[in-house]
Amino acid sequence: MRSDVMAKLQEMGLSLPPYRGARGNFLPWRRDGNLVFLAGQTCDWGTEVTHLGPVIAPGQTPPVDGPHVTIAEGRKAAEICALNLLYHLREACEGNLDRVRTVMRLGGFVNCLPGFDSSPEIINGASELLIALYGENGRHARTAVGVSGLPANASVEVDAIVLIE
Numbered sequence: 001m002r003s004d005v006m007a008k009l010q011e012m013g014l015s016l017p018p019y020r021g022a023r024g025n026f027l028p029w030r031r032d033g034n035l036v037f038l039a040g041q042t043c044d045w046g047t048e049v050t051h052l053g054p055v056i057a058p059g060q061t062p063p064v065d066g067p068h069v070t071i072a073e074g075r076k077a078a079e080i081c082a083l084n085l086l087y088h089l090r091e092a093c094e095g096n097l098d099r100v101r102t103v104m105r106l107g108g109f110v111n112c113l114p115g116f117d118s119s120p121e122i123i124n125g126a127s128e129l130l131i132a133l134y135g136e137n138g139r140h141a142r143t144a145v146g147v148s149g150l151p152a153n154a155s156v157e158v159d160a161i162v163l164i165e
Contacts, residue, residue: 008133040109053069053155074155081158082125102137103138104141109158111147112146119145
């Protein structure tokens, strides 16, 4: 069966990343009826974290002893997080991402320095991908917060709750 969502991804020049495995003792997703709770996904592509360190806003002084990313790179990191969410959501949907009825909620976490106020802009990278794939059904409630660190020093992490058929 041809998936419209997978075809849209391909048209956008995107694909789902390979699975890297969990960094801890948890499930990547849990389903209760038609609700799928997706664990936080960082910006991994397989076993490699694609964006490391805090997201730095214009005018902020980057850390001298470590990696960092720009706002634009942070948005791309959030998109990669969403692709990882879709990878696991496809499993929960028994291989068919077209079964998604509504993306209910997204939680976004941005590795940043004190005073960073652009977390919502960064998490838009994930939100915009889901809206592009699912239209109005991809619009969701959302939290976007800045944090002082994420697993493997990733720049962004995103989790989700999704209603499926």
